[in-house]
Amino acid sequence: MCRAVPLPRGFVPPCPSTKAPQPLSGDAWLHEIKHDGFRVTESVIKDLQAAASSKLQRAAELEPERARYAYVFAVALHSAGRGEEAMSALKEILVSHPDDRETLLTLISFSRDSGDFGTALEYAEQLARVAPGDASLVGLIENLRRQVKKPDAR
Numbered sequence: 001m002c003r004a005v006p007l008p009r010g011f012v013p014p015c016p017s018t019k020a021p022q023p024l025s026g027d028a029w030l031h032e033i034k035h036d037g038f039r040v041t042e043s044v045i046k047d048l049q050a051a052a053s054s055k056l057q058r059a060a061e062l063e064p065e066r067a068r069y070a071y072v073f074a075v076a077l078h079s080a081g082r083g084e085e086a087m088s089a090l091k092e093i094l095v096s097h098p099d100d101r102e103t104l105l106t107l108i109s110f111s112r113d114s115g116d117f118g119t120a121l122e123y124a125e126q127l128a129r130v131a132p133g134d135a136s137l138v139g140l141i142e143n144l145r146r147q148v149k150k151p152d153a154r
Contacts, residue, residue, distance in 0.1 A: 049080050060089075067097040071106065078110060086110065099130045108140070117147035 056073035063069055070093045078086035087110060093103045104127040111120035121144040128137045 049076075052076060053080060064096065067093050067100045067103060071100070071102050074103075075106065083110065083114065098126075101127065101131065104130065112144070112147075117144055117150075120144050121148055 053073070053076050056069065056076050060066075060070035060073045070089060074086045074089035074093070077083075077089060087107070090103050090107050090110070093100060094107075097103065104123050107123040108120045108127065111117070111123060121141065124137060124141045124144055128134065128141060131137065
């Protein structure tokens with residue numbers, strides 16, 4: 001059953017859709033993203049990402065002994081399209097937490113996804129030294145070694 005609810009403060013009603021050959025550009029335009037019937041504006045998403053990112057960064061700074069905070073911040077950076085910053089943050093975690101499994105797995109994944117198989121292999125081999133009994137790493141390392149040997153691999 002549907003019921004009327006008060007509109008949030010600052011609510012801007014949507015404009016009717018108009019077909020256009022390309023999206024309008026410039027700072028004066030606000031574009032809406034429609035997904036499963038929910039309206040989410042791009043500016044709100046960016047504001048929320050920035051606020052969350054700064055809070056995650058602050059948590060990592062306040063408690064550097066907890067690798068998880070810095071790890072989550074790095075993943076948030078990557079999700080926001082800031083891959084180089086994410087990689088730097090993950091590498092920084094390894095300085096004080098060289099055996100952190102999540103950090104190593106994420107460095108492997110991000111390196112491999114960017115086509116840097118050599119670096120992914122280095123992190124996989126480091127993780128294998130940290131977790132020598134992990135059978136899943138054997139296949140991963142073999143696969144990465146094959147990728148490194150390919151002429152088009154970085």
